[in-house]
Every structure is written in structure tokens, then in C-alpha cells.
Amino acid sequence: MTAIRRVLFNLFAWTVVLAVAFPLFWMIVTSVKPQSELFRRPPTFLPETVTFEHYWTLLTRTGFLDYFRNSVILSVATTLTVVAIATLGAYSLVRFRYRGRESLAFLVLFTYLLPSVVLIIPLYLMLVTLGVSNTIFSLVIAYTTFALPYALWLLRSFMAGIPEDLESAALVDGASRMGAFRDIILPQLLPGIISTALFTFILSWNEYLYALVLVNSDAARPLTTGVMSMLISAFNIEWSLLMAASVMMSVPLIVAFAFLQSYLTSGFGAGGVKG
């Protein structure tokens, strides 16, 4: 009796899971179908012939590799900048006492919730005035607006989870504050830093609006706007090509995701939900 119920429950649960995952499955299937099979009626759920011609076209005949390179530079630069600043900032916010500390924490949380469309107009004006618009650098500046509050908030909760005793012990033993930070705090914070870095990387990798507004040359365009421009510029939409681009674009995310498995419950969810 219970065995049958267990099987039924599993069947039901997996049906739902596969339904949710179906668009992703469909993306992969479409990307390896030859053009002739794509428009066949009725459609084939598994490709009869598997071809990688669309991937080849994507890499050799479109700007995909340039966009990919831009996205990597952009996301890595944003992540390194933001995590470095936020680690020091989080240490200060959690372990030091000074006036204005609480208001600052409040400001961080507030900016974490701020809509990008409010900031984008003045940022656009600012970057145009500075003469840096249309560069990857300008996007790094713009991405800081959402990535820094996010990383700071996340690192702050990781930092708060490190017991104070060890640091105090090191201080009693004569270590300087920064010495204790380097030798005691940093090694313990490392898992937190890694997962914050991965989440920040994912956020930057997926960003669209700033890239749309601030960059309109292929030399600096990241993947998000680059791939969308392939959709708009194509005379008749080559869905297989776009699906191949989507798959390739998701590969770094899958890698980051695999690393993050163990941190999932303390990442995206906890950053916002547990104060």
C-alpha cells in the first residue's frame, strides 16, 4: 500500500519537475536538430539526426565569441572589484563600532532593493559626460550599483556567522587587527567569499538593461544584448542558432551552479530572507 503510494507520489513529482525543466530540454533538442527537421509536422521530441552545424555557424560566422569574451571580462572584473570592496566593508560593518554604522547597513539594504531604471538615467548621463560610454569599463561601473549592495549584504551574513572568540584570542596573543583579519577571518570566510563571488558572477553574466542602454558597439557588447541583437538582425529567425547560443551562454552558469550546490541554501535565498 505505502509502496504504491510512494511510486505514485514519485511519478507525480517527477512529472512536475520534468514539466518545469521542459523548456530547457527543448532548448538543447532544438539546438542539435538540422534545419529541415526543425519545421517538420508533427515535431520530433528527440532529434532523428543530431547535428552540431548550428554551433559551428555560431562560432565561425557570428559575433558570438566576441560577445562571450566581453561577457567574461566584464563579469570577472565586476566580481573581483565588488568582492574585494565588499569583503573589507562587511568586516567593518560586522566587527567594528563607529557612528553611522547602523544607518550604513540600512542604506546597503535599501540600495539592494532599488530599481535599476531609476539609476540608469543619471548613470547614463554621468558616463556620457565622463566620455567612457560604450566601453566594458562603463558597464563595470554600472554593474557595481547592484552587485556591491548584493555582495555586501551576503558577505555580511557570512561574516556574522564567524565566531568572535578566535579573533579575540589572536588579538590577545598580540596580533594586529589586520593580522587577525588575514590569518583568522579570511580563511574562515573563504567559502562565503567563493559563493558570493559565484553569485555576483551569475548576476553580472545575466544583466541586460545596463548593457542595452550603455553599449551599442559590438566591441563592448556582452552576451545578453549580443544574442538578442542576433534575433533582431536576422531576416528570418534561425531558432536553432539562437538555441545553440542559449546553450553556450548557459554553460558557464552550469559550471558555477555545480560549484554552488552545497551553498544553495545559504545563497540567493538566505541573502535576502535571513537578515
Added chain:
Amino acid sequence: MAAPRQTALERQYSLLGLMLIAPTVLVFCAVIVYPLVSAIYLSLFSVFTPTLQGGWVGLENYRSLLGSGEFWVSLRNNLVWTAGTLALQVLFGVGMALVLHQNLWFRSLARSLILFPYFVSTVVAVLVWKWVFNDLYGILNHVMMAAGIIDWPVDYLGTMPNAMISIILVGAWKYFPFVVIAVLARLQTIPEPLYEAARIDGAGPVARFFDITLPQLREVLVVIVLLRAIWDFKEFDLIYLMTGGGPVIATQTLPLLVYKEAFALNRMGMAAAYAVVMMAIMLVFMVLYIRRTRERRP
């Protein structure tokens, strides 16, 4: 002798603390506080985007904003979108979290598959869904017609109310994993004895859910709803890429209106005014959320 030395050390420490936070504060002022203030200031001007020339108009932007039908239509769309997608995210998210909390075959694989929509880029999600929704070759129309639900291919994104329903569903699909992660984390901390006691008292699964699980989840759900309400309200990418606000302006929300004013109609000042009003509306949720998080901190 000890007391003054202590304060000297403390003073030295707070100085170090200020030095450590200084880069954060500088960056914050440059890229967030300054743009925020200048957005409000800009909303009192009329600025032509390509030349960036313009003049002071005072509150004129706000007056014409409140008098324009487009603002109210966009606000209504924004509320419909937020309420619709949020409700589905929470319902489906809690349901899925309950399922994934059980002993499922290949549970970690199921969890990864469920979480993936949240991590994938909105651009990828939109491309895939546009392909699924495609009126001629889309798989959805084919399956629906094969199942006999519809006789004729449906235009999912070009007509109303289909377009609004479609973006609400795609939004729910993309963002419900957030609810799953948060609820799952909370479910794992509900003490098992609570359930055992209820089972001894003869409570069935439904009663156990309403008497134990739901009250335990209440607090985390309030936070989730506030947070997701804020994020859904300001969503730009998904709606812009799915429908572009169309047909005409039937799915145009406030973020899309701001973008359109600033970069398509070239009225920067007006766009800033829309952005400020939008932020004022969101401020209600933000204050509620921030209060909530501060209360819960010991």
C-alpha cells in the same frame, strides 16, 4: 592607567573600521547616492536625450504624468503583472518545496532541475519561451492542438489577454525557484517532534500542513512575498524582451515606460519623473521589508 589606553585602542579600532568601509562608501556615493539624487533633480527639468539640452520646468513633468492616461494604464499593468506572477510564484513555490522536502527518487537532481530557471539568463529564458510560444512552429500550439484543447494556433504574445497571461506564467516559471529555496531552507528547521505529536493526535497530512507547517512558514513567507513583490514590480528584462510592452501598451509596466520615455521618446526629464514616482510606490514595500528584517535581528 588602563582606562585611557583602552579608549585609545578603541579609537584606533574605529578609525580602522572607517578606513575599511571607506571604499564602499565612496563607491556608494559615486554610483548610487549621486545618481539617485540627480534622478530626483533631473525630474524637474525637460531634457532632450540626444543633445542633453533642456531647461527647468519645475513640477510640470509630474503634473503631465498624473494627467496622462499612459501612466495609469502602465501602473495598472504593473499591479496586475506583480499580483499575478507573485501569487503563482508563492503557490507553486511552496507546493514544490513541500514535494522536494519529501524522500524523492534522485532528489538532488530534481532540486537542480527546479532551480535552474532561476539561474538561467532572462535572455535565454525569453528566447526559449518565444520559441515554445511560436505561433507556426511552436511546440505549445502543436501539443494543445493535438490534445484537442484548441482548434487553431493561438497567438500567445500578440493579443490580449494572452500576452499578459503569458508573461505572468513565464515570470512565475522563472522566479518560483526563489520561493522554493527559501521555503525549503525553512522546512528543514521545523522540529520533527511537532509532526510526531500531531500524528499521535490523529492529524492527517492536510491538518498537519495547516496546523504546523503553515504557521511555521508564516514569517518566512511574509519576507518572501515582500521581497518578491519588490523585485517583480521593478522587473524590466523579462517583459521588455517577451512583449516589448505590446500589443500597443497592453503589457507595458512602469519600468518599460521609464525606458521608453528616456531612450525612445528622448524625454529624459519626464522619464526621471516616472522613475521617481515608481520608486515612491515601491518605497511602501521597501520600508515594510526593511522593518521586518531589522525586527528579526537580535
